[in-house]
Amino acid sequence: MQASTQSEKPVSLKNIVFAFSYWPRIFKILWNANSLHFLLILIFNITRGVIPALLLLASQSIVNTIVKMQGTGSFFPIASAVAVFVGLTLLNEIITIFETHSKSIYQTYISNFVNVEIFKKVGSMSLANFENAYIQDQLQRSQQEANYRPYEIFEQILGILTGFVTLFSSAAILITWNWIIALTLGLIPVLFFFAYLHLGKKEFLIYYSRIPRHRKAWYLTFLLTRDSSFKEAKLNQLHTHFLSEYQSIISGFLKEDKILANKRTGISLFSQLISNILISTIIMYIAYSAFAGKINIGNFVAYISAVTLTFTNSQNIVFNIVDICKNNLYVEQLFNFLDYSREANITESAKHSKSNKKIASNQKIRSIEFRSVSFRYPGTDFYALKGISFELEQGETLAIVGKNGSGKSTLVKLITLLYSDYEGDILINGENIKSFTENQLYKEIGMVFQDFVHYEMSLRNNVGFGDIKNIENDFEINRALENAGLASLTCQLPHYLDTQLGKYFQDGYQLSGGQWQRIAISRAFMRDASLYILDEPSAALDPEAEKDIFKRFNNLVNDRIGIFISHRYTTIRYAHKILVLDGGKIAEMGTHQELMEKDEIYAELYNMQIEQFQTAH
Numbered sequence: 031m032q033a034s035t036q037s038e039k040p041v042s043l044k045n046i047v048f049a050f051s052y053w054p055r056i057f058k059i060l061w062n063a064n065s066l067h068f069l070l071i072l073i074f075n076i077t078r079g080v081i082p083a084l085l086l087l088a089s090q091s092i093v094n095t096i097v098k099m100q101g102t103g104s105f106f107p108i109a110s111a112v113a114v115f116v117g118l119t120l121l122n123e124i125i126t127i128f129e130t131h132s133k134s135i136y137q138t139y140i141s142n143f144v145n146v147e148i149f150k151k152v153g154s155m156s157l158a159n160f161e162n163a164y165i166q167d168q169l170q171r172s173q174q175e176a177n178y179r180p181y182e183i184f185e186q187i188l189g190i191l192t193g194f195v196t197l198f199s200s201a202a203i204l205i206t207w208n209w210i211i212a213l214t215l216g217l218i219p220v221l222f223f224f225a226y227l228h229l230g231k232k233e234f235l236i237y238y239s240r241i242p243r244h245r246k247a248w249y250l251t252f253l254l255t256r257d258s259s260f261k262e263a264k265l266n267q268l269h270t271h272f273l274s275e276y277q278s279i280i281s282g283f284l285k286e287d288k289i290l291a292n293k294r295t296g297i298s299l300f301s302q303l304i305s306n307i308l309i310s311t312i313i314m315y316i317a318y319s320a321f322a323g324k325i326n327i328g329n330f331v332a333y334i335s336a337v338t339l340t341f342t343n344s345q346n347i348v349f350n351i352v353d354i355c356k357n358n359l360y361v362e363q364l365f366n367f368l369d370y371s372r373e374a375n376i377t378e379s380a381k382h383s384k385s386n387k388k389i390a391s392n393q394k395i396r397s398i399e400f401r402s403v404s405f406r407y408p409g410t411d412f413y414a415l416k417g418i419s420f421e422l423e424q425g426e427t428l429a430i431v432g433k434n435g436s437g438k439s440t441l442v443k444l445i446t447l448l449y450s451d452y453e454g455d456i457l458i459n460g461e462n463i464k465s466f467t468e469n470q471l472y473k474e475i476g477m478v479f480q481d482f483v484h485y486e487m488s489l490r491n492n493v494g495f496g497d498i499k500n501i502e503n504d505f506e507i508n509r510a511l512e513n514a515g516l517a518s519l520t521c522q523l524p525h526y527l528d529t530q531l532g533k534y535f536q537d538g539y540q541l542s543g544g545q546w547q548r549i550a551i552s553r554a555f556m557r558d559a560s561l562y563i564l565d566e567p568s569a570a571l572d573p574e575a576e577k578d579i580f581k582r583f584n585n586l587v588n589d590r591i592g593i594f595i596s597h598r599y600t601t602i603r604y605a606h607k608i609l610v611l612d613g614g615k616i617a618e619m620g621t622h623q624e625l626m627e628k629d630e631i632y633a634e635l636y637n638m639q640i641e642q643f644q645t646a647h
């Protein structure tokens with residue numbers, strides 16, 4: 031994916047016009063978020079736009095009526111003019127109150143709508159996309175800023191709309207008297223338009239370049255505040271180190287912000303000074319006209335107010351256009367992100383759907399075959415797996431062994447379609463794995479990841495997430511817990527299956543490392559799968575627990591397929607097939623017996639571990 035080129039676009043009229051090309055899409059978001067509030071706010075705004083000019087006319091009418099009625103003894107026309115003025119003021123206030131009410135709700139609707147769109151896209155991304163730092167930056171930009179920017183644009187569009195209605199109605203009052211003054215007032219703010227736009231773009235560029243540092247700062251606060259890192263940070267006395275790194279990032283931000291604030295103040299001072307000189311001259315001219323008797327006192331009052339209204343509204347319109355252009359840069363980041371993942375998904379699903387028709391939707395996994403599979407992670411130039419070929423049938427268990435970094439986890443990531451751009455073929459039931467949709471495949475796989483998740487939620491959720499449709503099925507959850515050797519855990523907990531686990535939320539019950547691991551295993555066992563994959567499921571288990579888990583695993587797998595990765599040779603030896611990886615290649619393959627007789631890598635590793643165990647005991 032190419033970095034947005036928007037940042038390199040100069041501040042030109044063409045690009046300002048281009049900024050408005052997003053409006054249809056933005057309006058679609060605004061409409062879909064909540065059409066009722068959208069319409070209400072629109073109506074309130076248009077009405078509010080007309081009121082200032084009406085108020086101006088009403089005050090002009092009051093003054094003129096007073097002048098006219100003085101000495102006549104009739105107060106009624108004056109009272110009527112005042113009543114109109116008061117009525118309009120009241121109407122304005124009532125509309126403002128309802129508009130504020132509507133806006134506060136609508137804002138939440140919009141940011142919620144945009145966030146849901148972002149989360150949907152994230153959910154449909156591939157792991158390769160997700161692990162890409164650039165996409166992470168883009169995601170952060172979308173989440174952090176872009177989710178409320180559509181609302182801001184909406185406000186700014188409304189500001190322009192209201193501004194124009196008021197501007198035209200107030201300028202109309204001046205035009206009938208002196209059109210040059212009306213035009214001058216309308217044009218003064220335009221003089222500073224490009225200066226403000228330039229500043230807005232600078233602001234965006236700073237923000238844009240800040241995101242990777244922002245993510246780093248966020249990560250440091252995570253390390254400083256989360257319980258998972260707290261213990262290590264404390265013992266290794268890392269708090270000061272993390273804190274100083276965090277502070278150095280933040281002081282970099284402050285430096286940039288100060289430069290920006292200085293520029294903003296400079297431009298504001300200069301533009302206000304020039305504007306005030308021009309407006310004062312115009313007001314002086316109106317005062318002189320009244321003094322010279324060219325205009326009556328009612329018109330004098332109306333013109334003075336019209337000058338302020340025309341100028342402030344023209345200024346607001348210009349500011350709003352500048353802000354829209356600025357916000358457009360942020361919204362573009364959001365659209366880039368949403369479009370990017372959409373494109374990526376189309377490619378993935380297109381690949382899948384081509385041969386989808388051939389695959390029955392309810393297929394159990396009966397066999398797995400790797401044919402000369404090689405794979406490099408995106409952005410790397412070395413093969414994590416090279417020329418892997420093996421077959422596995424229903425009823426068989428495969429143990430994958432090898433040194434750290436030899437490619438064991440990578441191999442199971444390919445079976446689970448987490449990466450699909452490998453060389454060679456992977457076949458499921460004799461069909462290319464890419465012919466299956468993720469849905470077809472995933473409902474047949476029960477998986478424990480090496481870095482499994484501790485859900486800071488209830489025990490029910492922790493296990494039930496393995497098969498969400500059965501999350502309320504206590505029988506199935508208890509069965510899964512029993513299969514992972516945790517049958518007795520539920521009755522020890524204060525709220526049984528609904529006990530909150532972990533310490534992140536109130537009343538959480540903290541489990542031991544081994545218990546968390548068994549929970550992850552029961553999550554995999556929850557699913558009535560035809561393939562179970564356990565990536566180092568026994569790392570936190572004591573030898574007895576480990577033996578117990580594998581006994582249960584073998585019983586469960588029975589007529590299915592079981593794959594596990596382990597460094598514990600006491601359990602590996604019972605697998606039907608053992609695959610030894612070395613530097614991403616298959617070094618050996620066979621049964622425990624065959625590999626021991628071969629007396630090469632496997633036998634050496636096995637003997638070494640047995641020896642260590644015997645020495646330790």
Ligand SMILES: Nc1ncnc2c1ncn2[C@@H]1O[C@H](COP(=O)(O)OP(=O)(O)OP(=O)(O)O)[C@@H](O)[C@H]1O
Pocket residue numbers: 161407408410414432433434435436437438439440441480
């Ligand atoms: N997401 C990734 N992006 C790039 N390279 C990766 C990624 N994950 C793993 N690798 C690299 O691929 C190689 C194989 O990693 P893998 O995780 O499959 O090893 P492993 O055999 O499971 O190791 P361990 O026993 O330590 O879990 C390693 O060199 C690793 O650096």
